[in-house]
Structures are given as C-alpha cells and as structure tokens.
Amino acid sequence: MSDARILPLRADCEATRAALAALVFDVLPSDEASRIGAHLEACAACRADAARERDLASLVPLALDAPPPPPEVLARVLSRIHRGRRFGWPRRAWVARAAVVAVLVGFFALTRHAVTLEWSLDSPDVAVINLFAAIDSPISSRYEYAAEPVLRFDRSVGRLMVNTRTDEWRLVVHGLPRPPRGGHYVLTGTFGDKEVSLGRIERWEEGVATLSGQSDFDLLAMKRLSLELVTPQTRVRLLDAVDGAW
Amino acid sequence: MASPRPHVAAPDAAGRRVRLADGAGGGSEEARLLGRIAAGDEAALVALYARVGGAVYATCLRIVGDPDDAQDATAEAFWRFWTRSDRFDPRLCSATAWILTVTRRIALDARRSRTRHGAALTRFGRELDTAAGSPEERALDRHDVADVFARLAPGDRALLEAAYFEGLSGAEISTRDAVALGTVKSRLRAAMARLRIAWGRREP
Numbered sequence: 001m002s003d004a005r006i007l008p009l010r011a012d013c014e015a016t017r018a019a020l021a022a023l024v025f026d027v028l029p030s031d032e033a034s035r036i037g038a039h040l041e042a043c044a045a046c047r048a049d050a051a052r053e054r055d056l057a058s059l060v061p062l063a064l065d066a067p068p069p070p071p072e073v074l075a076r077v078l079s080r081i082h083r084g085r086r087f088g089w090p091r092r093a094w095v096a097r098a099a100v101v102a103v104l105v106g107f108f109a110l111t112r113h114a115v116t117l118e119w120s121l122d123s124p125d126v127a128v129i130n131l132f133a134a135i136d137s138p139i140s141s142r143y144e145y146a147a148e149p150v151l152r153f154d155r156s157v158g159r160l161m162v163n164t165r166t167d168e169w170r171l172v173v174h175g176l177p178r179p180p181r182g183g184h185y186v187l188t189g190t191f192g193d194k195e196v197s198l199g200r201i202e203r204w205e206e207g208v209a210t211l212s213g214q215s216d217f218d219l220l221a222m223k224r225l226s227l228e229l230v231t232p233q234t235r236v237r238l239l240d241a242v243d244g245a246w
Numbered sequence: 247m248a249s250p251r252p253h254v255a256a257p258d259a260a261g262r263r264v265r266l267a268d269g270a271g272g273g274s275e276e277a278r279l280l281g282r283i284a285a286g287d288e289a290a291l292v293a294l295y296a297r298v299g300g301a302v303y304a305t306c307l308r309i310v311g312d313p314d315d316a317q318d319a320t321a322e323a324f325w326r327f328w329t330r331s332d333r334f335d336p337r338l339c340s341a342t343a344w345i346l347t348v349t350r351r352i353a354l355d356a357r358r359s360r361t362r363h364g365a366a367l368t369r370f371g372r373e374l375d376t377a378a379g380s381p382e383e384r385a386l387d388r389h390d391v392a393d394v395f396a397r398l399a400p401g402d403r404a405l406l407e408a409a410y411f412e413g414l415s416g417a418e419i420s421t422r423d424a425v426a427l428g429t430v431k432s433r434l435r436a437a438m439a440r441l442r443i444a445w446g447r448r449e450p
Contacts, residue, residue: 021438022431025409027416029427047337054339056442058346060410061305063395069303073317074295077324081288234292 012039016046020053071236160225171211173201173227183231187211190224201227276341277334284332291328298342299324302349309353309411319356323349354413394444402437409434 016039022028023036040047162169171187185201201211229236276297282290299320306319326348334344395403408414420427 018435019431021434022416025434026413027409027419027430027434029416051337051339051343053438054343054347056438056445057406057410058340058343059391059394059441059445060406061308061346061350062301062342063392064301064304064308065392068300069317069320073303073321074292074299074324076321077291077295077328078288080325081291081328233289234296 013043013046016040016043017049020046020050021057023050024054024057074236168214169212171198171201173209183229185209186228186230188226188228190226192223274341276345277336280327280331280334280341280344283328284334291324294327294345295324298345301342302345305346305349306353306356309350309413310357315356316353319349319353322356323352326352350410350413357413391445394441397444398437398441402440405433405437406441 016036019028019032019036023033026033028036040050160169160171187198187201189196189198199211199213201209203210276294279290279294279297283294302323303316303320306323307313307316310316310319323345327345330348334341338344339347398406408419414422416427416430419430423430425433
C-alpha cells in the first residue's frame with residue numbers, strides 16, 4: 001500500500017535532488033531546508049545522494065593549502081580535556097597514559113615561545129644554562145571556556161650544566177613525567193645551521209628527568225634547544241627554546 | 247550517477263601531504279578514529295590531528311583570515327570532535343565531510359562573532375593566495391584536489407568558494423549578485439555537477 005508518509009513521492013525526490021547543492025552549502029531558506037530535511041528522513045535514496053553531495057562539497061576546503069597548525073593548538077585541546085577529566089569525565093583504557101601526555105604537552109607546548117635561556121658560570125669549569133618560562137598562556141578568551149583563568153608561568157623549567165673543560169653536560173628538566181609506553185623524549189641542539197641529536201631522556205627520579213652526555217660541539221654556542229615527545233602515533237615538539245642573547 | 251570517492255592530498259599537522267581516503271560511510275581511517283574518540287581515546291584525537299589538522303586549519307584560516315583566530319577556531323573544532331564525535335552518522339556523509347562541516351560552522355561563527363565586535367575583515371580572502379603556494383608548486387601533483395579546482399571554470403570556483411567560505415544565505419547571495427534565489431540554487435547545482443565530473447575524470 002502506498003503511504004506518502006512512508007514512501008516519498010517521486011516529485012519530492014526530484015525537488016530534493018535539485019536542492020541538494022544549496023542544502024549542503026546552507027543557502028536554502030530555513031522553511032525549504034526543513035522540508036528537504038523531512039524528506040531526507042524518509043527517503044534513503046535521497047539521503048544517499050545528500051551524503052555524496054556533502055562529500056563532494058568537502059572538496060572545496062580540501063583544495064586549500066596552508067601552513068600546518070602549530071602543536072600548541074593540539075596542546076590546548078589536550079590540556080582542556082585533562083582539566084575536564086578532573087571533574088569526573090569517564091576514564092577509559094588509554095586515558096591514564098594519554099593524560100600524562102596531556103599534562104606534559106599542556107605545560108611545555110604552551111611555554112614554547114616564551115622559554116628564555118640564560119647561562120652563568122657557577123664555577124670556573126661549569127657553565128649553567130637556565131631554562132625559564134615566564135608567560136601568560138595563550139588560552140583563548142573567545143570561546144566558551146573564556147571563564148577559565150589565564151595560566152601564568154614564572155618558574156624554572158630546567159637547566160643544562162656544561163663542564164667547559166671536558167664538554168660533559170647534564171640536562172635536568174623539572175616536572176617531566178615518564179613518557180607513555182612506546183614513547184620517548186628526544187633532545188636536539190642547533191649549532192649554526194646544524195641540528196644535532198643530543199640523545200633521549202631516559203632517567204627519572206622524583207619528577208626530575210636527567211640526561212647526560214659528552215658533546216663534540218661547543219654547547220655554549222648552541223642557538224636552540226628542542227625537546228620532542230616521540231610516540232608511535234605522533235611527534236610533538238614540546239620545548240623550543242631560542243635565545244638571541246645567549 | 248558516478249559516486250565520487252575522495253582521495254585527497256591535504257597538508258597534515260606536520261606539513262606533509264597525506265592521503266585522506268574517505269567515502270560516504272564509516273569505513274575510512276577518519277571514521278574509525280572518530281569512533282575511538284567517542285569512546286574517550288585521546289590517542290585517537292592526536293592521530294586525527296596528525297591526519298586532518300592541516301585541512302582543518304586551512305579551512306579556518308580561509309574563513310576567519312587571521313592566523314591567531316584560525317588557531318583558536320582549530321582548537322575549538324578539535325574540542326568539538328572530542329565532545330561530539332558520537333554524533334557522526336556515517337549514513338549522512340563521510341567522516342571527512344563531517345569534520346570539515348563542523349569546522350566550517352565553527353569558523354563561520356568565529357568570524358561572525360568577530361564582525362559583531364567590529365573588527366574589520368581586512369585580511370579575509372588574502373590568505374588563500376598566500377597559503378596556496380605558487381601555481382607551479384600545486385601543479386607538481388596532478389592528482390591533487392587543488393588541480394581539479396584549478397581546472398574548473400573561474401565562475402564555478404568562485405561560486406563554490408563563496409558559498410562554502412563566506413557563509414552567506416541564499417537571499418544574501420541573491421542580493422549581492424542581483425539574481426533570483428532560484429538562479430543561485432541552479433548555478434550552485436550546475437557548479438557541483440561540473441565539479442563531480444571533473445573529480446570523476448581525475449580518478450583512475
């Protein structure tokens with residue numbers, strides 16, 4: 001038995017298909033969009049056509065090219081997720097490890113553009129390069145989380161000590177938690193135009209991560225110090241410290 | 247009617263170009279990631295960012311025009327993916343289309359909000375030229391979706407971009423272009439039909 005409430009009229013299908021392009025670009029008047037929407041609810045064939053039309057429309061933004069978004073954007077989202085979890089969101093299997101990443105990314109990536117490096121001689125043989133973070137976080141005030149307090153960092157992130165006689169060095173970073181399973185931190189220094197891997201951070205003790213080594217390069221001539229978290233899924237630059245006065 | 251199956255090279259979060267294999271339905275990697283995100287898997291969100299972060303950011307940048315605002319909108323989009331990915335229905339569109347539709351609406355809202363606050367949209371529209379790279383760069387990959395767009399008639403391309411990125415209603419486009427609303431709809435339909443043909447010819 002034919003029932004117009006269940007079986008859409010062919011004329012409705014034709015009208016709907018004629019309007020699909022306008023529908024997916026949101027240019028239909030609201031009453032017409034409602035009518036088309038009601039038809040799509042009832043008509044699987046037109047719904048499939050609408051899906052194809054939406055897929056086709058998604059090519060429009062995909063034709064764009066742009067610089068990649070900086071990792072701070074991801075860090076902000078993860079940080080927000082982590083704060084939300086403290087208020088009782090569901091905990092899932094992956095969350096414990098991912099939360100560690102969220103805390104880490106949320107802290108270090110936010111400080112990425114603001115870490116300053118200073119060095120001083122603690123003794124005739126030992127130079128200390130301090131990593132300070134002193135910024136207001138770039139958390140947006142434009143969206144629904146505008147009520148959140150602005151985060152302010154004004155603390156030491158860590159320091160790099162160099163024996164100027166032997167070129168032995170030791171990096172200490174505070175508050176750097178153990179990476180998730182399968183992940184590790186990679187430290188990279190920039191000397192002139194060269195990027196040199198200084199090694200992985202593999203030692204933790206009471207919240208302090210240390211890395212030691214001996215460099216063939218003049219560490220005091222280092223222009224940039226980067227710390228990256230590398231996991232099987234991603235590679236995120238957490239700390240990118242540059243200091244013109246260094 | 248030929249069914250387009252987008253295989254789109256878009257910049258990923260690291261600036262490389264990635265292939266977004268997607269089609270209507272839930273079988274793509276993006277669809278699987280959305281499913282994991284709905285279950286609270288943060289690692290899936292990170293993976294999604296690596297896959298589509300570049301496309302999301304490009305969309306936001308094109309719509310809002312300002313890099314800082316684009317970053318805000320991108321963060322908001324990924325927050326929305328985190329909180330609302332359970333609303334993705336693979337029967338209604340592909341995961342990529344859902345992701346970009348959510349992104350578009352957030353970016354349009356951000357731009358409208360900024361407009362309401364009186365900020366001038368001085369840079370709107372310029373970012374595409376800046377971000378798209380030179381024609382020579384884009385021509386290096388003949389299978390790129392940008393190449394398909396480059397081969398569309400300028401009028402079709404302008405109409406599709408205006409409809410997608412400017413967020414004007416049909417009535418507003420009708421007024422702006424001094425044509426009837428029905429003409430706007432039929433032109434859009436024709437432009438989409440030609441895009442479908444161009445996309446279909448591009449596929450092997």
